[in-house]
Amino acid sequence: MSNRFMKSLFLGSLRSKGIALTVISFMLFITVISLVFYEGTKKTVLLDANGEELEIKTHANTVGKLLSEQEIVVSENDIVTPPMNTPVEEGLSINWEQAKQVAILVDQEITSLWTTQSNIDEVLEEAGIEISEHDRVTPSLNEQLGVDQIITIEKAFQVVLNDGGEEQSFWSTSITVADFLKRENIQLNELDRLEAHIEELIMPNSVVNIVRVEKVTDVVEESANFATETRTDSSLLKGREKVVQAGENGTVSRKFEVLKENGTEVSRKMLEEKVIKKPQKKIVAIGSKIAVASANTNTKDNTSAAKSNVSVSRNNNSAPSGGKEFYVTATAYTAGCNGCSGITATGINLNANRNLKVIAVDPSVIPLGSKVWVEGYGHAIAGDTGGAIKGKKIDLHVPTKEAAYKFGRRQVKIKVLN
Structure with missing residues (x-):
């Protein structure tokens, strides 16, 4: 080549x-x-997608096509502004808020809501759920939805607390008594008593009773009563009494453990007793000497009266000098009356001599054993008592029932001679 x-x-x-x-x-x-x-023919738009701002150049002719280009799937609950069929123009601002499904649990009843809101209070307002200041909301109203997108609401109701006798009303969302006491910071002491089981459920208008119990020591000085001792005295007439030694109360100190419930004492237990001053007993002499009654010398029984060694005096209706004088209501009785034993309260045997001058008296007015003079009856001994003889009343002993009936009832003058 x-x-x-x-x-x-x-x-x-x-x-x-x-x-x-x-x-x-x-x-x-x-x-x-x-x-x-x-590129020069594209339009520039601003897209806010769930809070994320993007600048986008697009040939899309509507908002819907632009979101589709961005692979954004719009559901029926989402909010798109402007609407999906809005033509795309230069500088258009588009906002897409994706709806979330939120579960709302109100006192164990659940409802579901699709919303684009994030704040709890806005979600509840959209759901038409009213919240009082006492209701418990989790998360709280000023917080945003959590990742689980669940809102729990515990509706408050009134509970009455009787704490030591004082009642107070509370708004509560507690389920049990224990939770209620914890939330209200109510402390129980060791002896306090809760009148409900700690895990008992609380219902609207429930009453929680707390009995406040306390033990205190109380030391008191009290009077120790004296004892009374009686002694027989043969020098006193039977039926008479004489105080030989006056009684005097002593003093004793007692220490008690006192249990109180709601401030009221419910029990008292003595722990210690100490005698500060011993009591002095009272000694009373009781007479045992038998009184000797006089007999009426005007009767036929003078001889038997003398034989029974009873002193005899003449019936003298003239009032003696001296003595305490006053008027009484007088009746008469015999030794053989119904229910009578014939033996007087001072031991005189009226059966042995029906002519004995004895009167029944009220010892608080005329002391037993006193020598008396009774108008129309003469000198006698206050030697007997009677159930009906009270105050200024006397009952004269006479020989027979006929004499008693004849005497009847009358006002007489009496003198207490000793």
């Missing part, structure tokens, strides 16, 4: 490559121009 031919081939190759480069360059130019033109 000659040099000329080789040269001719080489030059031809160069011409072909030049043409190819020219074509490629032209095509590249056309492409760049097209891209520049294509």
